[in-house]
Structures are given as C-alpha cells and as structure tokens.
Amino acid sequence: MAGNTFGTLFRVSTFGESHGPAIGCIVDGCPAGLPFELAFIQHELDRRRPGQSSIVTQRKESDTVQVLSGVFDGKTTGTPIAFLIPNEDQRSRDYEHIAEAYRPSHADYTWQAKFGHRDHRGGGRSSARETAARVAAGALAKLFLNTLGIRVQAYVSQVGHLALHTPYAQLDLQQTDSNDVRCPDPLLAEKMIRLIKKIRKAGDTIGGVVSAVVTGCPAGLGDPVFDKLQAELGKAMLSINAAKGFEYGSGFAGVTMTGSQHNDIFLPPAQPDAPLQTATNHSGGIQGGISNGMDIYFRVAFKPVATIMQEQDSVNAAGEAVQVKGKGRHDPCVLPRAVPIVEAMAALVLADHWLRQQLNYQER
C-alpha cells in the first residue's frame, strides 16, 4: 500500500517529483465554509522556499501555488482542494553524474531496491522538494486551526553543538522569523549562521534540532490506543526528510526522573467546571495519548544533509567502486527550512484530530 496520504479525516495526498512538471497535493476532508486565504498559504511556502537567504540552497524556485478546486466565493466548499506548484528550475544535468551512482546516505539505493527503477533527477520523489506540498496543505490546516484558537510555532533550537537551553516559555517566539536561521535567540542565531557558513565553506553539512509548541489546544484530542496524539505527531515528524528522532514533554531526559519528580500535579481550578491545569508539564500536554489542555511541546532531531561538496567513495548500480561529489545547489543545513515543515505537519495532525474528536462525544 502506497504511503503518499497522511491523516484520516483531514487528509492530504501529495504527488510529484523534483524535476517533473509540477508537485502538488489534494486536501480532502477540510470542512466547508472555511474562509480561504491564498496569500497566507503562499506566505508559508515562502518560508520554506529555496533561495530565501544566504544560508540555504540557491536553487531558484518561486514556489507559486495555484488552487484548482474546492474553493468558491472565498470559502472552502467541502470538496477536495487541489494545490499545484509548478517546478521551474530543473537543471537535470546536475544529476546526470549520479544516474548510475548511489550517493552515500541518500535514498538512491533504497528506492532502486524498492521499485526496480527510479527517476534519478534531483532525487525524484525522495527529494525534500515534496515537502512544499505538505507546507501548502499545512497552511490550510493552520487556517482551520486559527478559527479554533490553536496555534503551532516551531523554531531552531540547535545547530551542531550550538544548543538553546532556554525553555520555550521564556523565549519570544515572535523573533523566530527575524533571522535567517529561525532561532528566537538573536545572539545564538548569529552564532548558528556563522557556523553554517563555515560548514558550507568546507563543503560539508551539519545537523540540528527543531523545537515546537502548540498552544490553545483543548483537552480531548488524540485517539488511543494506537493513534495517541504523540504517536501521530511522532509519525508526522519522522516522515520529514532527514528526521532522526522525536521526543515530547520530558522526552529522553525524563527517563532518569522518579515518578514523584515527574508527575504533573493537578491544580484546583478557579471554577469547578473550568479546564484543569497542572503545576508542571513534564507530560508535554498529552496524558494517556490525549491532549490535556496544557501546551504541547516536542523536539525533532535532524541529521546533517547527505549531499556534501567533497569526494566520497561509493558504488554504482553495477556494483563497481566509484567516487561521487555533490554538484548543483544544496542546503548546508536543513534546519531553517525545516521550521515551516514541522509546523505544517503538526498542524495537519491537530486539524485531523480536532475533527476526529467531534465524533467521540455526543451529548444526549
């Protein structure tokens, strides 16, 4: 069964290869009557766009999105919403040298093993270009979540060894987009940018961490036992190119705590029927797989980009030793452009589960 669809009720199916005529997606299940803002969707795409700053790939794609269906008189109609993003800058010749070679830590070999043949131009469908379609769909999910008061914000919290240890609540997340690396701490951002430039100069790449926080999420979202909210968020994040790990709330650090340290004590509410709050939030806003009304926060690890501008030993399809070296224009670090992708995937999960929760409880 093919894996190009995400979500159950608010559902996106993406298509397209890096160097084909276009990429895009269909969003099915978006409720009717939602005011549609194309400008906002384009804005989100611009945050992911190549060439947006000096520390990302200089590939030239305007990533201009078209809407083919599902919108009438400025509102969604409840029918599938198709987004189309034409590919513009297709220097396929940059990839001819790897038509036969398997680039190390790329998807060349595994796609060949899976499908028997592949579109090698720009990585074909394994290219991170596919995530542009996710960002378009996620932007629509954000428009929906906005009407419900739910907000998703991500930021770069680590590049290489440069880590931001300040808790999100003490950061001004408005600052995230004020610098090229999308770290809300301006001083650290400067250091990160310098590091990325240095790494790029060496023809190398570097990894990092994106942190994210969801505010305004009501209690009740998430569907145990398998579709727990953290499981769905985890899958969403781990489906992003180069993601290597996911943790929420106390995460891996929580394993050294005792229960008496880790438990989040409930606070008596001001009114008896007010939503409950907890004194701490090691749970990361999710208990038993269901949102509890506190902030949801999580972290995603990204490995260094596999394409480096250095000669590397490898093997070609005939099993012969070859050398490969990156050509063309690549990201020295995916982190700055990963921020809108993380937000998009989180928004898709939350929109989906908000709809799912409409089905669980009926007053009667």
Added chain:
Amino acid sequence: MAGNTFGTLFRVSTFGESHGPAIGCIVDGCPAGLPFELAFIQHELDRRRPGQSSIVTQRKESDTVQVLSGVFDGKTTGTPIAFLIPNEDQRSRDYEHIAEAYRPSHADYTWQAKFGHRDHRGGGRSSARETAARVAAGALAKLFLNTLGIRVQAYVSQVGHLALHTPYAQLDLQQTDSNDVRCPDPLLAEKMIRLIKKIRKAGDTIGGVVSAVVTGCPAGLGDPVFDKLQAELGKAMLSINAAKGFEYGSGFAGVTMTGSQHNDIFLPPAQPDAPLQTATNHSGGIQGGISNGMDIYFRVAFKPVATIMQEQDSVNAAGEAVQVKGKGRHDPCVLPRAVPIVEAMAALVLADHWLRQQLNYQER
C-alpha cells in the same frame, strides 16, 4: 475516527478494558498457510505477564490466550485470527478510591475530557493491560517474520541513570532474558535490579530506555513519503504506554555530526548483484524511509510509572482538591515488561511493510 487498529495489510484491532471480562484482538491480513504455534504466542505473553519476577507488579494474571478463529489443521487460513485473554484478577475495589479523583500524570482526566465518562476500574482501556493483546498479535507477526529470516530483539539499555553504552553488536543478546530486568549486560542488570528494588521500597518509580535491533530485514521496506519505515516504527513505539521519545540510527546524537562524518559509505559488493553494505550504519538501516538491508536499530524512552505509593495532591471531578495515593499492585519500573511490547510492535510494523512491499515491484 477511533484509534484501536494498527497496520494496513497485517492489521491488528484490540479491544478490552483492564477490569472487564476479557481483552483481546483480531489480526486480519495474516497470509494463509502460516504454521501456527500457540505455545510460542503464550511464551511471548509470559514475558509480558504480571508477577513474572520480584521487580514487576504482583497482580495475578495467567494471561492464558485462546484462539477463536482463523486457524485450521495447524495453519492460518487467511481469515481473521481472534485472540481472547480472559481477565482473572480484578480487584476493582482497589480503584474505588479514584472513581472521582484524577490521578496525576494518568489518563483519568483526559479520558473524561474525551468521552464524557469512563470506566475508572484499573484505568479501563488506558491500562497497560491492553498491551497483552498487542503482544499476542506481535507474536503472530514474529512467526511470520521467522519464515522470512527477519528477527526483532529488544533489551533494556537504561534504568534511571544506569545506562548501557556498549553498541548492540558487541552484546550477547541471548542474555537479555537471563535476568529479571532484561538487560544483556549481567553486571549492569544486577545494578538495575537493585535500583528498582530501592525505588520501590521508597514507594516511587523510575524510567528508562529500551533499545531494539532488527536483523535480516531485506532492502526495500517502508513507504515514502509519509509511511517511511522510521515513521511507522516511531508511531508504533510512541503508542506504547509511558513512551516519551524515539530515535533511530544516530538519533539525537547525530545532530552534532557533519555530513562527512555521518554519511554511510557503500562498500563494493563481492558479487555485482549482491545486496550492498555500508561501512558505517549511522542511518540505522533506513535511508529515505526505506530499509537498506543493514541492521535497523532504535531506542525508546519510557517515563517513570505515574502510580506511586506516596500521597500526592490532586483534584477530583468536582474540581475539589483531594489527595491520592496508589493502592494495589503496580510496577515500580515498566522497562522489563516493555521489552516484549517493543518487540511486538516492531514485528507488527515489519510484517505489515513486508506485505506492502510485495505490491510495489512486479517483474514483467
């Protein structure tokens, strides 16, 4: 949409509450003709069973599994296989004191918020007892994977601050079940057991990490772009009670590496058409979301158990301040019993994706 089904082609749907008559599951999509070994399935359940050692809950459940359908003449028939595990030890009175109170860091409040009412006895369906059904289904998946030469092995690699840093390849994983905590390093296992006993004596609990490795997996498993193998494994693991994080291959540690350090160089094969191997395996056996034929390995973080034998402040359904304290028989540390659950969930993912891969490539 309810979340009680896992997998797409090899698919398990679980049912049942901690203190109802029984729990169980239906496995649908298991291929016909598979030799069925009930003894092996019971063996796996015994590894998860309460009361198996002095460092786990002393709740008395034999967890004897019955097979109601889908097997004839010792083989699977291709029809749904229903497993039933009667509940035996139901001291519901142990839970009367929390009928109205919300236990800290438990699912009491969130299930109430989600469904409007709940079965409070033993946590109802949020109880980890539900995972027994997963282990039964996972054991069947293991029987299937065995015929394909694929093996899943998990072990406890950390309890509290006691961490096993030896790479899995240097461990004798046969030793895992030789001690009560399921750590393959006998000396460290001793320390972990002592730590757990000490923690229990203090009426407290402790977290830890389960590591896992899959050997014998062919290249080609995993379905980009959303159902990448790591995304599916991550969801599977994060759906287990108390899991807080997932990482594979280099994981969170990989973010500080450069591309030139992290990339796994392909080695020229002995014969031209032999499966490729890589010099290192930072990829954790998965590249571009698809298995590459190398070992798959990953780690899962588990928080400390929320039920502690100490008085804690909390709130009841009326919003009043109350105090709660664990009664009954609980695990001071989930790690030893989490090992077969991690293996079961991984086996379900791999069986599902092995079947999925049958569809992708057709010689013609």
Added chain:
Amino acid sequence: MAGNTFGTLFRVSTFGESHGPAIGCIVDGCPAGLPFELAFIQHELDRRRPGQSSIVTQRKESDTVQVLSGVFDGKTTGTPIAFLIPNEDQRSRDYEHIAEAYRPSHADYTWQAKFGHRDHRGGGRSSARETAARVAAGALAKLFLNTLGIRVQAYVSQVGHLALHTPYAQLDLQQTDSNDVRCPDPLLAEKMIRLIKKIRKAGDTIGGVVSAVVTGCPAGLGDPVFDKLQAELGKAMLSINAAKGFEYGSGFAGVTMTGSQHNDIFLPPAQPDAPLQTATNHSGGIQGGISNGMDIYFRVAFKPVATIMQEQDSVNAAGEAVQVKGKGRHDPCVLPRAVPIVEAMAALVLADHWLRQQLNYQER
C-alpha cells in the same frame, strides 16, 4: 488487503468460522454515552437465529451474545465493543463428505483458489453464520439510530414468482414479523410459506427479494463522489451471502421512463426553512448520492440456496468427477432470515454516514 471490516467511522470487524469455537465482532467508533440494551441486541439475533420456525434450517444454535468490552454502567464508553457468540451445534461430520468435493455454486472452489487451503467444516468463514456477527453490530447501530429518529425496516417482497407489488407506504410493516416468512401481506405470506415447504419437500431451494425502507433520515447523508449513499448501501447489501442485485428508488424499472416522468418535483414548504419534500420519490430518497430527507427505499435480490438435497455432478480437488448431495440441516429459502441481516447492514451504513456528516459542515 483483507475484507473483514465494514464502515469508516462506525466500523465493524467480524471474525469466526461456522464450526470454530465462536464467531463475533468488534464495533469501533460507536459514540460514547449511548444507552446500551443487550436485550435488544439479543432480540435482533433471535430474528436471524436458525430453528426459529418450520421453514428455516433446524440447526440448533441459541446464538446467545456476550459483550466483552466497551460498556460501563449501562452506557457505551467510546472504546471498542466486542461481541462474542459461541458456536454450539457443530456437527462437523455432516461436512466430512465434502472435504474434498467442490459443491456447485458454493464458495468451496473459490476459497481454495484464493487461500490455497480452507476450513471446509460448514463452509468455514464463507458460511452465512458469519452474518450473526453483523446482526449484533447492526443492532447496536439501530440503538444509535433510534436516538436520532432514524428507522430501518425490511420485509420479504418476493419468493420465487410470488411477488408483492403493493408500494411500501400502503403496507402495514408492523405485520412483517407476524408470520414466519416476514412478508407484511398475510395472505401472500401464507402462499410463500406453502411454496417454501413444497420446495423443501422436493429437496430443492428458491430465491426471492427483500425490500427495505428507511424513515426519518435527515437530508445530507452520503459522501460523493465515490461513497454516495446508494453506493454504500449497494455494497452493504451485495456483501450479504446469496445477494445478486440491488436497486433503489425507481431502479431497473426507471430506465424506461423519460426525465419529465421521472423527475421529483420539489414542493414549496410550509415554512421557508423547513426541509423540502418532493411530490414523487423516484429518487428513492437519494439525490446526487446524498439523502434528501424523503424515505430511502431499495430492493435486494437473493438467489436460491446452493445446498440442495439432490445428487449433483461435481468435481473434487483432484479434478475427478464426483457426486455431491446436501446433508445436514439447511434453509430451503434464505429470505425470512435475510430480513434482519438487510436491516443490520443498512443500519451500519446509516450510522456510519450520520457520523461522517458531522464533519462536513461547521457553522462559523
């Protein structure tokens, strides 16, 4: 992908073979808080039960249903509801003579072709016994629909050449269960019963038609373009053993009409915002795949039962000519027992689509 699950949001998965320990199902997605009436569910099963009258099979099964999960304090909890129906009367020896022979117009040959081996006892999972699980699930759906004012009623409208031509609106459907054949016209019912007895005496079987009507269904149910309400009802009915055809509204007879004859004129409503009604109802309550608030009505054709008490030529697994003759206790006509099955499947479709419609339109 296995086909043992029906529905998307209100979803049933059945399991079990005719001569195994039990059959049953899991219903997932039933909203929480629904008052649960086990007696009603048993009542519906009794309407489908073997041995209920002199014109059905005399196989002895009490079909006593047990509920294993998902209900607490007399209400559904929103978790999976598992139903178990133990098999009691398993004369497997009645089937030994056909272990190798393929009975004409049975599923013996096709199941063998599909799965490579099969459970031949009583037809295994191809037995109509499986429909008992559907009736249990459908009864739960009926309980849900009752709270919404939606009612499903089926009846036998034809046995062999004996056809009831009276439109449903002129029948007293309360009479349906007043006779053994479940035809609401008492005089025709008598004739049908006599025909069935005569057919049985000849060792033969006979087909017929079940008609059904849904009242109280609001406008808006059904999900174009593929999951149109008639498409879902049609699939539901055609999945019942022995069903050969489905038509709704004007059906096959409507093909000879002109548009000007067939169109259902809208009537001006008493109040401007009242639901609309149409002067005629050739549409069968569904327009463009969506319910329009008028009665939904449809018909299902059932072929004669394949098991006859006469010698028939056939072939065995070795390809040799053999003769087979029915043994044991079989229905001379499935129609009387098909009525609750048709109702159950229709109820499942409507419950599912009522939930689906909750997602489509959000006032904002």
Added chain:
Amino acid sequence: MAGNTFGTLFRVSTFGESHGPAIGCIVDGCPAGLPFELAFIQHELDRRRPGQSSIVTQRKESDTVQVLSGVFDGKTTGTPIAFLIPNEDQRSRDYEHIAEAYRPSHADYTWQAKFGHRDHRGGGRSSARETAARVAAGALAKLFLNTLGIRVQAYVSQVGHLALHTPYAQLDLQQTDSNDVRCPDPLLAEKMIRLIKKIRKAGDTIGGVVSAVVTGCPAGLGDPVFDKLQAELGKAMLSINAAKGFEYGSGFAGVTMTGSQHNDIFLPPAQPDAPLQTATNHSGGIQGGISNGMDIYFRVAFKPVATIMQEQDSVNAAGEAVQVKGKGRHDPCVLPRAVPIVEAMAALVLADHWLRQQLNYQER
C-alpha cells in the same frame, strides 16, 4: 470522512468542479515498471468526451489529459501518478438562473443541505464531468490489466424500452464502438439512436442499461466477507452519476429459479490441475464473493438525465415556488458516454483486487 477516494491498493482520488480551472486525479498504488501509454489514456477520454457525436451534449471540451508525475522513461515509477484535465468550455452564465433554484432530481438541494453552501456553476462537483478523471484512472488500470490478460468490455444493452436480449457471448463486442450509441447490435443501435433524437427533440431525456463483461479474470479475486467482488463492483457502478441499480450473473431474474436450476455444475477438467469451468454461469463468474475464473458479467441501470428542456415547477433556497428549465447543452441520454465510465470503474476494481490477491496466498 470525505468520499473522493476509491480503491484500497490501486487507489484513485479525484478533484475538481465542472467550472473551475481543471479536474483531475491522483492514482496511487500503481505498480512500478508498467509501460505507460498516454495515447491510450487519451483514447479512453475521447470515448467519454462531450461533442463526440450528434446524440450527446455539444459542450466543447477537448479533455486533453496531462501527466504531472509518476512516469519516467516511459514507465510508471511506483510513485503517485497525477492526471490533470483543464476545463475549457465554461459558460457559467448558463447556470446563473439556477444559482438559487433547486433543479428537480438534481443534487442542488442535497449538496446545499450537506455543506451549507455550494458551487452552483454547472453542478460544481456533482457534475458528471468528474467522471473524466475516473476514465483517466481507469485507462491506467486497463493498461495494467492488459499485462495480466484481463479485459473489461461494456456496451449499451437498453435505451428506454429498446432492449437487447441476446447474451453477450453471442454478440460481436468489437462492434460496440462502431455506432454512436455503443450498442453492439447494429440494427438495434439504429433504433436507439432514432429514439434518443426523438426524445431530445421533445426536450426530454431517457434512461437505459449498460451491460459489461470481464474476460480473462483468474480465480481468487475478491475479499470476503465485506469486500466481495460483486460488492465492490456494485459500489463502483452505483457511484456513477444516474445509476439506479446493479445486478450480476442471474441477477433479479435469478430469484424465481430453484437451486437445482440455478446451480452451476463443475466440469471435470482436461488436466487435474487445470482451472475448473462450470457448465452454466448463473453465478456471473463470482462464487462466495470470489472470482471463479469464468466470465464476470453484470448490468447497470441508468435513470433518465434530470436536466430537461421543459419548464418544471420547483423551489428556491428561500422556499419560494419557482420554475426552472434546462439551458445550455446537455445529454438527452447518458448511456453512450456511460460505457467508458462503467469500464473504467470495473477496471479500477479489478486492478485493486488483483493486487489484493497477491497478499493472500504465499507458497512456503
């Protein structure tokens, strides 16, 4: 849950409205390595195209299909295949008069009831224009089935009272496309064409029946208990605009037969392991929901088109009595253009179930 996706493994998701920029679809799950013939796909679309003859709508759409992804070097790659069909002839003004009025037996009222608002231009997404996307997807399925020797052929067997009673096996189905109405009996075709022209002259419309036959289908396709092959075919057909009924094999006529008449006797095969054949084929090639290797045949009833060129009483959104009359260019009879749609939907079902059957039986 939205209903714009069909199939489980070979899966199509359509999008687009009659008067938007474009319609199209994504096909996901088509195996890699299939030779791709765009000319054949266009050929199938031409068979459905408006304006193809004097007895269909004269709306001008070239229905030129573009392929955006999933094909490389003339073969499918295993990734999603996106088809785009731009809309060309959008006389939206033809629909301004019905912006507020509900046309009788159209989907205007029900879509309004479902979604709260709608795109009224040309019926929006309820327009039969959407079926062009199905034909593109179905043509791809046909390319796949061709490699397996499976063939789907449909033809018009009835228009109004003019019915073709000759069994399909005695017809020359090559003749189907030799006349404008797509009836393989040239004499009857002439009469049908005359009838349609007469009906159109009267400003009216007429219904009919499409018959279809599948040859070369191996035994084993179809997934009991719910996804029986006839249930899936039935759903596929009943999802087509204007379809009112479906029957296969003996269908509704079979209900008057006895079991001894209806049963299909197996014939001893020439070799012991050859596929079995039956003396008759009342089963329509499907037994127990699974194909048995004989021809599959079925019939689909279509109602008369709702848009007529006569004044009809109706009601507008405000509940006021109004009169409506068709404007623009419409089909007097959908049957000729329904033939490729029936074939497309049948091909999608068979491709899907052929893939599904790959999972059921594994030699070991």
